[in-house]
Amino acid sequence: MLGAPYEITSVDTPEDLDSPLKGVPPVLARSIAAEKALAARVEADENTTVLAFDTIVVADRRILGKPADLDDAFAMLRLLSGRTHDVITGVAFQLPGMLEPRTFAVTTPVLMRELSEDDMRAWADKGELLGCAGAYNIESHLASVEADQCFHNVTGMPLCHLYRALVRDGYSGLTSPVAACDAARCTTCELGPLVTRHAPAIPAPR
Secondary structure, eight states, rough: OOOOOOOOOOOOOOTTTSSSGSSHHHHHHHHHHHHHHHHHHHHHHOOOEEEEEEEEEEEEEEOSOSSSSHHHHHHHHHHTTTTEEEEEEEEEEEOTSHHHHHHEEEEEEEEEEEOOOOHHHHHHTTTTTTGSSOOOOOGTTTTETTTTHHHHHHHOOOHHHHHHHHHTTTTTSSOSSSHHHHHHSOOSSHHHHHHTTTTTTOOOOO
16 A cells, blocks of 8 residues: 555564553554564665564553453453553664664554454454454454544554655655555545645655
8 A cells, every 4th residue: 555565574572561661552562663673674685674563452551462362362352342442553664774763653542342242252263363462453343443543553554654754764656555545445534644744745766
């Protein structure tokens, strides 16, 4: 949706949710994303831009990462059921020549629908919940966001915010993701145009 070629990799970093930063969840998410970016940078070509992300869920001042097991997952879903919680995605990016990754975090309020025990078991049977912060993903229609909030932040990559940050730091040739996102979701996002219009003019491709 950004019009950029990419490769996906994974890195083995601690993702410590009990760090001293847990009192400020956006800072914690940014820190974990930065650790991932630095680990990926070691193995990447020096001319490659590295992007890394970390998503956490916050409910009742509790930070929820990926569940340890099914019992933990069901406990998370019961906590979130029928309520609004925050999803925070930390982003770290490192363009060629940057000594350290730059980071930011985006917070999105999300409303979880009321879940019955049967709903939770049906979701568990799909085999995806253990890999998701808060034991769910928004693509499964267990939860929703308002039109003035970032759907893709909840999926783990706030596209419009990422577009704005990369363009501001000189990454050229990107496409605004607003139209593609709207088309894919069959909706009209109110937030995307507000975020991307504050990006500078895109320089000529390098």
